Amino acid sequence: MSGPSTYTPNSGFEKWLDQRLPLPRLMHDTVRTYPTPKNLNFWYVFGGILTFCLAVQIVSGIVLAMHYKPDSTLAFSSVEKIMREVNYGWLIRYIHSNGASMFFLAVYIHMFRGLYYGSYKAPRELIWIIGVLIYLLMTATAFFGYVLPWGQMSFWGATVITNFFTAIPVVGGHIATWLWGDFAVGDATLNRFFSLHYLLPFVIAAVVGLHIWALHVPGNNNPLGIDVKSPQDTVPFHPYYTVKDAFYLVLFIIFFAVFVFYAPEFFGNPDNAIEANPLVTPADIVPEWYLLPFYAILRSIPNKLLGVIALGAAILILAFIPWLDTSRVRSCRFRPTMKWLFWFFAADCLILGYCGSQPVDATIAGISLVWIARLGAIYYFGFFFPIMPLVGLFETPKPLPASISQPVLGE
Amino acid sequence: MTAATADGATRRDFLYVASGAMGAVGVAAVAWPFIDQMNPSSAALALSSVEVDISTIVAGQGVTVKWRGQPLFVRHRTPKEIAESRAVDVASLPDPVAENSALPSDAPATDANRTIKPEWYVSSGVCTHLGCTPTISTPTDVQGEYGGWLCHCHGSQYDTAGRIRKGPAPRNLQIPVYSFLSDTRIKVG
Numbered sequence: 001m002s003g004p005s006t007y008t009p010n011s012g013f014e015k016w017l018d019q020r021l022p023l024p025r026l027m028h029d030t031v032r033t034y035p036t037p038k039n040l041n042f043w044y045v046f047g048g049i050l051t052f053c054l055a056v057q058i059v060s061g062i063v064l065a066m067h068y069k070p071d072s073t074l075a076f077s078s079v080e081k082i083m084r085e086v087n088y089g090w091l092i093r094y095i096h097s098n099g100a101s102m103f104f105l106a107v108y109i110h111m112f113r114g115l116y117y118g119s120y121k122a123p124r125e126l127i128w129i130i131g132v133l134i135y136l137l138m139t140a141t142a143f144f145g146y147v148l149p150w151g152q153m154s155f156w157g158a159t160v161i162t163n164f165f166t167a168i169p170v171v172g173g174h175i176a177t178w179l180w181g182d183f184a185v186g187d188a189t190l191n192r193f194f195s196l197h198y199l200l201p202f203v204i205a206a207v208v209g210l211h212i213w214a215l216h217v218p219g220n221n222n223p224l225g226i227d228v229k230s231p232q233d234t235v236p237f238h239p240y241y242t243v244k245d246a247f248y249l250v251l252f253i254i255f256f257a258v259f260v261f262y263a264p265e266f267f268g269n270p271d272n273a274i275e276a277n278p279l280v281t282p283a284d285i286v287p288e289w290y291l292l293p294f295y296a297i298l299r300s301i302p303n304k305l306l307g308v309i310a311l312g313a314a315i316l317i318l319a320f321i322p323w324l325d326t327s328r329v330r331s332c333r334f335r336p337t338m339k340w341l342f343w344f345f346a347a348d349c350l351i352l353g354y355c356g357s358q359p360v361d362a363t364i365a366g367i368s369l370v371w372i373a374r375l376g377a378i379y380y381f382g383f384f385f386p387i388m389p390l391v392g393l394f395e396t397p398k399p400l401p402a403s404i405s406q407p408v409l410g411e
Numbered sequence: 412m413t414a415a416t417a418d419g420a421t422r423r424d425f426l427y428v429a430s431g432a433m434g435a436v437g438v439a440a441v442a443w444p445f446i447d448q449m450n451p452s453s454a455a456l457a458l459s460s461v462e463v464d465i466s467t468i469v470a471g472q473g474v475t476v477k478w479r480g481q482p483l484f485v486r487h488r489t490p491k492e493i494a495e496s497r498a499v500d501v502a503s504l505p506d507p508v509a510e511n512s513a514l515p516s517d518a519p520a521t522d523a524n525r526t527i528k529p530e531w532y533v534s535s536g537v538c539t540h541l542g543c544t545p546t547i548s549t550p551t552d553v554q555g556e557y558g559g560w561l562c563h564c565h566g567s568q569y570d571t572a573g574r575i576r577k578g579p580a581p582r583n584l585q586i587p588v589y590s591f592l593s594d595t596r597i598k599v600g
Contacts, residue, residue, distance in 0.1 A: 156543060156564075159541070159542040159543065160541040160542060160543065160564060162542075163540070163541035163542035164541065166541075166542075177450065177451060178446075178449050178450050179449070180451075181449055181450065181451055181452070181455070182451050182455045182480060183451065183455070183479050183480060183481060184479075184480045184481045184537075184542075186480050188451070188452075188455070192449065278477065278480060278481060278482065279475050279476075279477055279482045279536070279544060280475075280544060281543040281544040281545075281546075281562075281563065281564060283546075283563050284563065285543065285563070285564050298565075299565055299566075299579075301579070302578065302579050303579060303581075304539075304540055304541075304579050304580065304581045305581075307579060359563070360563065360564070360565055360566040361566060
């Protein structure tokens with residue numbers, strides 16, 4: 001889609017700049033004239049929303065870092081000070097903590113949208129893989145950030161996650177010690193996690209740049225999953241999608257604000273209001289909601305190394321989807337079997353999330369949740385392999401429309 | 412001037428490889444401090460020890476004390492617990508070695524190898540699965556099936572000799588080097 005540039009510098013200054021640093025040309029081509037399929041629906045607004053989320057987290061985070069102290073004896077009280085004494089500190093911290101949840105909510109919708117419409121298929125494999133990388137960086141950043149308030153969940157969450165590395169044979173213990181800077185999570189760990197929590201968002205911003213760059217080469221996929229055939233199939237990004245994205249962004253901000261102002265601790269855990277205590281593990285230790293499905297997969301396997309491998313594989317398998325899906329058709333709209341299996345998969349992720357949120361010995365209607373999580377984990381991996389390759393080979397897709405314009409114009 | 416050898420290698424080839432190798436050594440030499448700075452400092456490495464007064468711990472109860480930043484279990488076992496623990500077949504255990512820092516690494520996980528005095532059990536309080544602190548089981552507050560400890564994080568169960576019996580943890584609770592200073596005082600580390 002990145003055809004020849006249509007930018008024409010008007011003023012003398014624009015001409016001067018265009019020959020030296022063609023920044024106005026770049027902006028003109030990427031946000032003004034960028035030809036976009038004209039059938040993008042609601043589910044395509046989350047890319048813009050995610051950019052907004054990243055900006056909110058960076059701005060609010062920089063402000064919080066001006067008041068926060070990354071020291072195990074001071075961290076908890078400095079967060080209390082932010083909440084009680086710093087002018088509007090409560091607001092900025094609640095924006096940042098709820099912003100993380102909003103960020104993950106938006107990224108999951110964005111990922112499921114890509115999965116449903118086959119946005120990972122050729123020629124968009126790299127956009128998807130860069131997206132998986134962004135998601136990994138997001139989880140790492142969120143994990144480091146969750147440790148900083150130095151509450152009980154911060155401390156024990158950090159202990160459990162860093163202990164994943166001790167599952168690695170021979171060198172695992174040394175890796176964990178290296179990460180901690182001590183023999184357990186402690187002051188050294190907190191200090192370095194703060195440093196990394198400050199660094200990674202800027203790495204994410206850079207990788208988002210690559211994500212958008214890679215997107216603008218083939219152009220957007222669309223709900224029909226068919227290629228743009230003529231200029232009639234597209235509209236310029238501005239004003240059509242800038243206005244649409246802005247409208248839904250406002251709705252998203254309202255949704256976000258409801259949590260910040262009316263339920264700021266909705267996603268929080270009361271145990272994190274207790275300062276970290278290395279001698280007492282909270283009775284029920286749960287990660288943040290956005291990691292619960294992976295946590296359920298980890299807990300469903302009664303072997304330390306295999307559990308940790310399954311947890312890692314559950315995320316890494318996403319990077320291989322472009323080659324696991326053998327179908328020639330992108331969009332699930334024209335894939336009668338895959339459509340259902342997709343919705344089963346979405347439900348499976350929710351069920352796994354529920355299992356992960358419950359205590360380890362919980363039951364529902366007399367059935368142990370660990371067994372439900374085991375079935376859920378089997379479908380989770382089964383969906384990617386062998387379901388994805390096999391359904392692609394055996395499914396008969398519905399006929400595709402001749403062009404993006406055709407179903408609209410009824411020709 | 413060309414100084415090519417029989418196989419066609421020139422002086423320039425040699426300089427190219429040599430400077431490249433030197434550059435790699437230089438990069439590694441600079442990288443190491445940046446990696447090693449994350450390891451525990453000598454202050455953290457310095458072995459600290461702790462003394463615990465055990466006179467107030469009644470049979471059937473245990474305490475958790477802090478040692479090297481981590482929890483340490485001290486438990487006063489009842490005669491019934493000792494007898495049950497001694498009756499366990501070591502071959503049936505998930506981890507059949509003692510995991511006792513004072514013993515060879517292949518010592519069997521018998522009850523005698525897990526304690527110095529049978530009524531006093533001392534070990535690390537760090538679950539060998541993912542590092543949580545397991546909850547003690549007492550005759551009045553039973554946790555798990557083996558009367559020792561239950562880790563609420565992921566459901567690992569230990570017996571009264573700290574041996575893993577059920578759940579995802581791979582190893583028995585680690586026993587540090589410790590000694591009895593008197594009948595009522597132990598020194599750990």
